[in-house]
Amino acid sequence: MHIPPALKHRRFFLIWLGLMISIAGTQMQNAAIHWHIRELSGTPDPLALGGIGLARILPVIVFSLFGGVIADSFNRRTILYITQSLMALTALGLTYLTLAGHIQIWQIYLLTAIQAAAVAFDGPARQAMIPNLVPAQDLPNAFSLTSIAFNTGAIIGPVLSGVVIATLGQAYTYLFNAISFLAVIVALLMIGEIQQDARQASGVSLSAIGDGIRFIFARKIILSTMVMDFFATFFASANTMMPIVARDILQVGEVGYGWLVSAQSMGSVTAGVIISQLPGIRKQGPTFLVSVAIFGLATVLFGLSDSFLLAFLALVIIGAADTVSTIIRNTIRQLNTPDHIRGRMTSINQIFFQGGPQLGEVEAGLAAAAFGVPFAIVSGGIGTIVAAWLIMQKWPMLRNYDGHHPAPEE
Secondary structure (H helix, E strand, O other): OOOOHHHHOHHHHHHHHHHHHHHHHHHHHHHHHHHHHHHHHOOOOHHHHHHHHHHHHHHHHHHHHHHHHHHHHOOHHHHHHHHHHHHHHHHHHHHHHHHHOOOOHHHHHHHHHHHHHHHHHHHHHHHHHHHHOOOHHHHHHHHHHHHHHHHHHHHHHHHHHHHHHHHOOHHHHHHHHHHHHHHHHHHHHHHOOOOOOOOOOOOOOHHHHHHHHHHHHHOHHHHHHHHHHHHHHHHOOHHHHHHHHHHHHOOOOHHHHHHHHHHHHHHHHHHHHHHHOOOOOOOHHHHHHHHHHHHHHHHHHHHHOOOHHHHHHHHHHHHHHHHHHHHHHHHHHHHOOOHHHHHHHHHHHHHHHHHHHHHHHHHHHHHHHHHOHHHHHHHHHHHHHHHHHHHHHHOOHHHHOOOOOOOOOO
């Protein structure tokens, strides 16, 4: 196995490593929060679990567009110092309240919302910075490796979450997450100053936000991938009901729950490692559409599963399919976006990317409350497949896209 080209760039390697550690902590906390809400509610309450989705997405919707123009107009490295520190403080807040023994669900929602507000500024700055760290020819490999970092952290985090909850207690999952943010902060210190093209940025204003929105709608190949991303994750939010699936359907404990939450990321890492060793993905449009269809079918399989092994396998397939589509989506968007507007493009994408699964958590909670958890998951998988077919009809250029270079302007 050869060294992936993006890792040969020292600054990208440092951020990549720090990100992997930080994501492990974040995913540990995310899994712990779902379990914590299930424990505090006392009964299988899909609406209480679905509510965490609103806490995560509303700040993103409100602040992401401003996060984009700030990422284009100000130093992205400085923005990351601030956001990473704020997210560490919210994790410490969860730690304190849990150790004090009087934490309530509304406090979890509130601190989650504050962290989501930080993410609204962190995401555009971090993603827009990656093309400043590697040359264009290594960008697809960098996104593949970023996917591996995210999903490796998403494997380690939930598994550790189950173990830590069972041995040390709920509060320590939040404490370890707070400590994990130091990995990114140290990496930012080590990489030094980063050049970015802020000369054409128009500053922080509503007109600058409008420029970003108009750019997206003028690039149909970018817009179509964002819409696909939203609807696929909106309908197929399998993770939302995971505590109920683990505890009340499959009847496994904290450790089994941690393995189920990690299963998608195991599939994602496997797919990411394979892709990182390839020279490139050909027939990107058809591959993207097939991966979304597999994602939907595997979600249906997960909803129908009545055994731990089958559910675990379905989640691995979901993760692998999602990684293939994510790498293709990110490559298409970044190669077709100039640096001076990249933060705004990323911020708009963040609304689609996070809005889908977080609003999907609310939808899944409502569907599960009305018709049961298996129905909510199975119907979501079917909805994903139908949405993919409709989007393919609306934007047929997606079916034929095979670009390793920027697409012509529409």
